[in-house]
Amino acid sequence: MFFCFLFFVTSTSSYADKTNGAYSDETLLPSLIKSVRFSEPLFFCGNKIPVDRQDVRERLEKEVLLTLWDRPQVILWIKRASKFFPHMEKILNQAALPDDLKYVAVIESSLRPHASSHKGAVGYWQFLRSTGRMYGLKINHKIDERRNLLKSTEAACRYLQELYRQFDDWFLAAAAYNMGEKRLKNEMKIQGIDDYYSLYLSEETQRYIFRILAAKFVMENYSIFGFAFQAQDFYPLFEFDEISINSPRQLPISLIAKSAGVSFKTIKDMNPELRGYHLASGKNTIAVPKGLIYQFEARFDDYYAKWQSSDGVDKHTVQPGENLALIAKKYNVRLSSLMRWNDLSVKSIIHPGDELIIESQ
Numbered sequence: 611m612f613f614c615f616l617f618f619v620t621s622t623s624s625y626a627d628k629t630n631g632a633y634s635d636e637t638l639l640p641s642l643i644k645s646v647r648f649s650e651p652l653f654f655c656g657n658k659i660p661v662d663r664q665d666v667r668e669r670l671e672k673e674v675l676l677t678l679w680d681r682p683q684v685i686l687w688i689k690r691a692s693k694f695f696p697h698m699e700k701i702l703n704q705a706a707l708p709d710d711l712k713y714v715a716v717i718e719s720s721l722r723p724h725a726s727s728h729k730g731a732v733g734y735w736q737f738l739r740s741t742g743r744m745y746g747l748k749i750n751h752k753i754d755e756r757r758n759l760l761k762s763t764e765a766a767c768r769y770l771q772e773l774y775r776q777f778d779d780w781f782l783a784a785a786a787y788n789m790g791e792k793r794l795k796n797e798m799k800i801q802g803i804d805d806y807y808s809l810y811l812s813e814e815t816q817r818y819i820f821r822i823l824a825a826k827f828v829m830e831n832y833s834i835f836g837f838a839f840q841a842q843d844f845y846p847l848f849e850f851d852e853i854s855i856n857s858p859r860q861l862p863i864s865l866i867a868k869s870a871g872v873s874f875k876t877i878k879d880m881n882p883e884l885r886g887y888h889l890a891s892g893k894n895t896i897a898v899p900k901g902l903i904y905q906f907e908a909r910f911d912d913y914y915a916k917w918q919s920s921d922g923v924d925k926h927t928v929q930p931g932e933n934l935a936l937i938a939k940k941y942n943v944r945l946s947s948l949m950r951w952n953d954l955s956v957k958s959i960i961h962p963g964d965e966l967i968i969e970s971q
Contacts, residue, residue: 857889857892
């Protein structure tokens with residue numbers, strides 16, 4: 611049994627510290643007409659947005675007004691940004707990518723790890739399964755790293771770097787992130803145009819960049835739009851310590867929680883990439899609340915030894931002709947419990963020789 615402990619330390623400043631006008635006593639909402647009078651130049655990834663073009667201005671005004679219409683959503687964006695943006699900014703900076711790309715995640719998922727689309731995109735950056743794996747994310751029945759803040763952001767950086775290499779333009783790279791690089795290249799070839807703002811694309815992609823621009827504009831200038839936050843309103847920065855565990859067999863997540871002195875829910879919430887009730891065998895890196903690593907170190911060996919020797923866990927070797935229902939009946943346990951212990955579903959297929967965990971009731 612091998613385990614080691616990794617400290618995650620961050621010196622990043624909060625999102626609230628870096629936004630314009632963090633504290634406002636304004637109680638009246640500003641005029642919506644004034645909200646779309648862009649008196650100063652607007653930029654995205656260092657590129658000036660051509661708001662002097664009437665069609666561009668109209669499209670941007672539309673998305674800014676629609677963003678301001680959903681004020682509860684903007685409030686949640688800003689609160690979550692305080693929690694997650696410093697981590698994203700650090701990773702983007704390490705990858706030498708523009709800081710503005712963090713707003714892609716705002717539009718993709720509203721900064722929610724469990725966000726999913728009807729197309730099967732999942733996580734902060736809304737990776738499809740195939741694309742996530744292509745850029746280094748582990749996705750299986752035990753873990754889905756599309757939901758991991760750090761790993762999914764690192765994967766998004768790799769993908770965005772590749773898109774920029776192909777298009778040499780951040781507006782086109784972001785459009786390709788939305789619709790796929792092959793489809794975008796095909797449209798550019800057919801239309802003979804390499805300017806995002808002049809391309810005729812699907813409505814979703816035509817709006818996509820402008821939704822990102824609107825989110826950036828509103829979130830960076832929220833006080834002038836009547837959002838009067840105080841210091842206590844912002845969600846605290848997501849801080850944690852990381853624990854690396856290498857086990858020859860799968861471990862109950864509840865054992866990790868017990869060792870850290872926190873609830874099962876706390877571990878699942880801090881590690882949304884974990885699926886089911888057990889860690890896979892082999893090496894796993896788990897986030898625990900910051901400051902509890904020594905407590906974990908002092909308890910884990912003892913809890914692990916007790917669980918391994920006398921925690922009421924037996925194994926059943928599947929015999930020819932057996933199915934999950936028969937095995938559950940044999941041990942007088944619920945079928946749902948048997949499937950949960952082994953991370954199985956009603957569609958799972960078992961074979962003779964497979965070993966199933968049977969926990970005492």
